[in-house]
Amino acid sequence: MNGNMNLTLKVWRQKNAQTAGKFVTYKAEGISPDMSFLEMLDVVNEGLTLKGDEPIHFDHDCREGICGMCSLYINGHPHGPKRAVTTCQLHMRSFHDGETITIEPWRAAAFPIVKDLAVDRAAFDRIQQAGGYVSVNTGGVPDGNAIPIPKVIADEAFNSATCIGCGACVAACKNASAMLFVSAKITQLGLLPQGQPERYRRAQSMVAQMDEEGFGNCTNTGACEAECPKEIKLTNIARMNNDFLSAKLFHQEEIHEEQHGGA
């Protein structure tokens, strides 16, 4: 035994996307408050495995809050009750002895269940593939200091670029909207000089792919911002809408002239 916390877990178990799932109750005993939430699940899984039962499946990898692989909808919140942390960085000291914890997967039509608590987020990759890049080949690029970028712009672009693509924003949204995720990339590249040539094309193609994947629309509730482990701001969505609308209303050349004072 590592610690003295005893918990009851209500965990969503589902064999695969084709089978119906259900909640199953487990006991987690001897839990230390210094364990991470995933280490608590490791303990439960070790017990299940030794009994010959299938362990609870969940996605995880880096366990330091940066890869974006872990998910889990814990007591009604993506990544659990604490703000600005991923599930792997959530520690058991955030819970109390005797508590019942409900653990579910992300729920969104665009994120089909793989098994138990793991979902398929390939839709996110496809949105990035649609235009989340600057079209430069390797080699033949200018010196890194050739284009000065104001510090505030670089910092702002960086803030958007810290998105880890975990999908908490979608899980938090009543419409399962992916707009916070999509707008973070559009904003990062839209702010930087390197991203300007494709700025409006990018906004259109990424939004089109987002719609095709079946994500819902934004109604400015702000649940995504509140639950985002990296605190990506809602203003990213405003920027995306601006770029998208501009692209729809004008020809690309006109926007560039109007917003950037000509070539």
Next chain:
Amino acid sequence: MSLDAKIPQGPLAEKWSKHKFNLKLVNPANKRKYDIIIVGTGLAGASAAASLAELGYNVKSFCFQDSPRRAHSIAAQGGINAAKNYQNDGDSVYRLFYDTIKGGDYRAREGNVYRLAEVSVNIIDQCVAQGVPFAREYGGLLDNRSFGGSQVSRTFYARGQTGQQLLLGAYSALNRQIHAGKVKMYTRTEMLDVVVVDGHAKGIVTRNMITGEIESHAGHAVLLCTGGYSNVFYLSTNAIGSNVTAAWRAHKRGAFFGNPCYTQIHPTCIPVSGDHQSKLTLMSESLRNDGRVWAPKTAAIAEQLRKGTLKADQVKEDDRDYFLERKYPAFGNLVPRDVASRNAKEMVEDGRGVGASGFAVFLDFADAIKRLGEETVAAKYGNLFDMYIQITDENPYKQPMRIYPAVHYTMGGLWVDYNLSTNVPGLYALGECNFSDHGANRLGASALMQGLSDGYFVIPYTLGDYLATIGPKKVDTSHPAFEQTKKEVIEHVNKLLALNGTKTAEAYHRDLGHIMWEYCGMARTEEGLIKAKELIKALKVDFWKNAKVVGENEEVNASLERAGRVADFIELGELMVDDALMRRESCGGHFRVESQTEGGEAKRDDENFAFVAAWEFKGENQPEELHKEQLVFESVHLSQRNYA
């Protein structure tokens, strides 16, 4: 079998440009006739896949995670070195080369390291062009900081998450090629073997981690970009999924394993808090720019700190020993990682360790906060401080951090020549997966540099030479070698599934980790290594008798995945111990207690050990055969490393 590193002749500074000119080219119209298999999507894998696809090759890219963006390069914190000399502080390609050779304790190849320093400048340009938001000065130019083992500021960074930004840059380039149809991406797919036909690598066998299907993929070349093997120690700063399986299976198919015992123990990690711990978290080396490392001067004070009757900030200045500043005045807190780690260990052995367990020293920011203000410190290191608070429930703005060394990186890996080719033609290894550029110790901010150098700027040239030589004629998966390899993979999977003992694979992994850390960790002795070998042999036998694997192949099965990886780690562990035993000298991260200077520093034996150890697999449970690649130093003079 002779080992030819294929280092080009001629002056150091001209080797790479001359070599590039001498390499054969594949004409643009023919490139589409070649299929390239790339395993792993970290910095090396993603940059190689994007760059080769841009050239026109057809690329198949594989990763075991749900998305290529998850690869563990994403977790690198501190930065990436480049010899830009933007700071006008005396940096140059030669100085970066020199620092890296010296930092690696003269156990790396001059030719490789010089090339790495040379292309470092292109990497920064490439990443900026992709929209990587590096830190900038108010004037709009790129900012730099300094890192261990160097006296210039050449490290480019993006707050404390440089790896994330560089990887997302490479991921975006990869995405562009997936969209263009030049890369076919296979996620949640684990490589389980290499297919060798007439001595050449012609494909791989994989397991679909959703359906369990075992599949074959054919190509003209196979690039392994599968990272390092720090998880052989169970606890490391690597991701839980990071594993040696791809590299190990390639080794068993004939690829030599280079310097397996060279592992890096990073000095600044959050200490272990209990047996439940599944991984360790790094606190970036960049913190040593502003943080001061210390331990109490006496064991008595340390005892009070361990019991909690005294708080760190109450320890008087006179009672503190800033041991790195004291012993190494020129480099101070910025000595290389191996030196900093061993000194922390010494403090603990001297009874001066802190924290409840006693396995920690302090990294103190009080002076930096006084000098720069809390806001500036937060802007530089905020995300790291937040992480520390999450994990320990302590506030490093108020109390010093507790840190202790942890396994972080493996300099060893598949043996490759100057072209990044293993000794099996057609099989390449890039990034941390190979052994090539860091010698016996890697300097901070050099891993990202090497991964991207290999992927963006080396392999696009060197691979073409091989492809032009073999021609576009393709071996497909109907070849009997594919059937045979696939059959063997299925047998191996079934053997694992049949294990119905009493102990989980994870528990075996933990046991292996204890053995490796105890006997093949920061300090190694002949006696300890001999003991470790016996323990690992016994563990292996026990694993195949008493391990328990649940579930079936035809489903998502984490139990099976883990067991396969642990089985390979156990075999690798034995080879690491053999290598450490053979190398009766200390060098860089490999510290043999029997070989140290009077001051307790690593003492090399250049006469007998200035070589790369390349091990050849000779069959199950057979001793491996050692091949030596002699290291030739034409430009630098070998000297005892001195950071005082």
